[in-house]
Amino acid sequence: MSRILIIAVGALAMTSVALGDSFIVEDGAPLAEIIIAEDAPRMTRLAAREFQTYVEKIAEAKLRIGSAPSDEFPVKIYIGQSPATRELGITSEGLEFGAYRMVSGEDWLVLLGDDTDWRPPEPWARSNTDWLENKQSEWDELTGAKWSNPLAAGMYRHYSGNAWHFETEAQEADGEIHIWEFDQRGSLNAVYAWLRELGVRWYMPGDLGEIVPKQSSVRLRQMNRTVRPDFEVRTMHLAQYHSRSRPDILWSLRLGVNDIPSILHHGIRYVTEREEQRTEHPDYFTLINGQRDTTSPTANACLSSPELLQENVRFVRTIFDLYNAPVVSVMPHDGFNQICECALCDGKATLERGYSGWYSDYVWEYVNRVAREVAKTHPDRKLLCGAYSTYRFPPEKIDKLEPNVLVQITNGRPRWEMDEETHNQLERLRDEWQQRTANPLSLTMNYPFTQRGEFRPCYFPHVIARGLRDTQGQVWRQDIWGPIERGVLHRPGVNHLNAWIHARFMWDVEQDVDELLSEYCRLFYGPAGEHMQMFIEYCEANFDKLTKQPETVNRALSLFETAKAAVESETVYAQRLALVDDYLEELRKRKDQLNRPRDDVPVFSAYDLTRDKWKEAKAGFKLDGKLDESFWVLQAGMKELINGRNPAFGSTFQVVWDGDAIYFGIRCEDVEGAPANVSTTESGKPAIWNGDHLEILLETDEHAYYQIVVNPAGAVTGLDRGAPQQEWFSWSPEAEVGAHIGDDFWSVEVRIPVTQSTDDPLHLVVGRKPMQDLPWHFNVCRKRIRETGTEVSAYSPTGANTFHDASKFAKLYVR
């Protein structure tokens, strides 16, 4: 598309000269006025204002905005539909999903698209308190049920102003035009496209992020074109409207994104999660060890329950009817790692397919059953489920999904992997899913969450461009999740580039990414542009090595230093580089850590249970803490934490690897008759630190590091030490513990599942099988607490009164 356009623009530009050169601004004097309809929608009014703002920034002339043309200005800029555009025969007909028209004549320009205002259906919450105190009971009364409703409860989050002021006199008292995220915005897209052709760029939120070329005259360029995006729905979770950060909201608009009012993730939880449902319908929940799990925050559903199915169908129909949503999710709650053990669910798992296929048939069969019911009343609406975690692979027993089912693949194209293998593998996954549905796919993409501990420079222009090009025509929705903190883009100085590349390519996949990137570097970093391009390209090509190879980190940092040296301080370029510089602090610390020799730490080689010789032992394996399987050869012991001497109460352990989990077997010697001080029997409780406990600290090839705490009663707690401190406890290892208390010892067997998928940073240990050339690092520590004193020991003593010294972690690989 782009090549044809360039030719067209070139030809028309010449005609414009021939037509006698109309000007919008000539030598600083305004020659045009902006005309909108008297009762113009919100987005039309915003589009007119954006046009006015940027023409003023470019040429220092402020154009008048009005609904009645005056005689004062010869040129008319018509923005959005109005009587004048109808007279010209230019309408927004057929312009969906943000598409727009740009048409001009000798002394006029039309920029328009569909600008339909969104009106939230009642009941909807004006604030969180409003939901809890007023609207939830209205919703309950309407439905006669006890369901959550994330769409209505969170509606206020999608409004750029105070939601209480919506449709009141007060709504624009601050001088801004307030908008809904679901407002249509074709005319605004047309205005931005027109401004981009003048050279305006919005790379990052705020003034520092934009490029505005100054000129004293602005010509009325001749054009006649309709532009449609390459993807219908282009959702980027960049700015939350609720944060009311005007620069961030405007930035997301300038990127040309859109969204639909729907429930698109983990839809089943809204039927089950409320306390009333947990109490009244325990049979909706997974049966684990003879008990229905109605207590854990992400308690999962028993997908064989016929009553749950009926209630889910009623929920979906209600959201369709009351909120006019086009799509509703029927996806399990997050952390779906344990299947229900009831008689009806028995035999539904396919564990032999591996983690990504464990519950594929189980989950997708449920989705299909809900879909068949819903289709009887709402054949035109869609249900959606994610191809995610334990149901990521397509089901084997379902040939075709129901025609009203949409598949949403989490990370269904590479995010930062440059290698062919990953591209091909994901292409195969998309192909396999497409064979099971006649509908286009939706892709949810998670980019590095720098607010949750990612510290590498995150630049993926080539991977993004290729991924979007590869999926055009197969995908109706791109749903991009990036780092957000307090409603705005986290570390904007680094994280803006991926968003910009996404934005441009979602509109037109045929662009040249190298041209786009070098233009960006030149305009944004000035004299440092060439070096920044080298830095960005190097970081993209070596992203995975930036956590483990000191020479790669050194090279990246030195490329950046060269870029920094090219700019003069106090310039706008220096300010932009300073944001990157700041972000790189963590990488510099990491470099020091990587460069620190770890030669003096112990090396542990774990048994590999996937080998044939362990087949029999594995088959009889019981996670009961007794360590009676033949592979529990307790080959390593612990020493006193500070001085490295033998402790009064010794401990020994073994580590084994089983493909998708790592196991620790640990035996703790103690006094006869009272071998254990148990402070809690419940998992996830801080009380675990008040009694005897073990700590397993795991730094994988992918993440530094996880802390898993277990005690003699089998209670377990997990922390992600790589995340910011306030988020340590948001992570869960989903570990299972078997514990045994003997006469003069206690022992545990700990199963820690390991995934290679980085989809879900809040669950599971992420990493690849530890190998000799790419080991993990770890420590196993014990704290024995008695009234008579505390003894602290570890496999690799730290020499200080703490377990948390990663430089002392031992090496771990699977032999």
Ligand SMILES: [Zn+2]
């Ligand atoms: Zn069940």
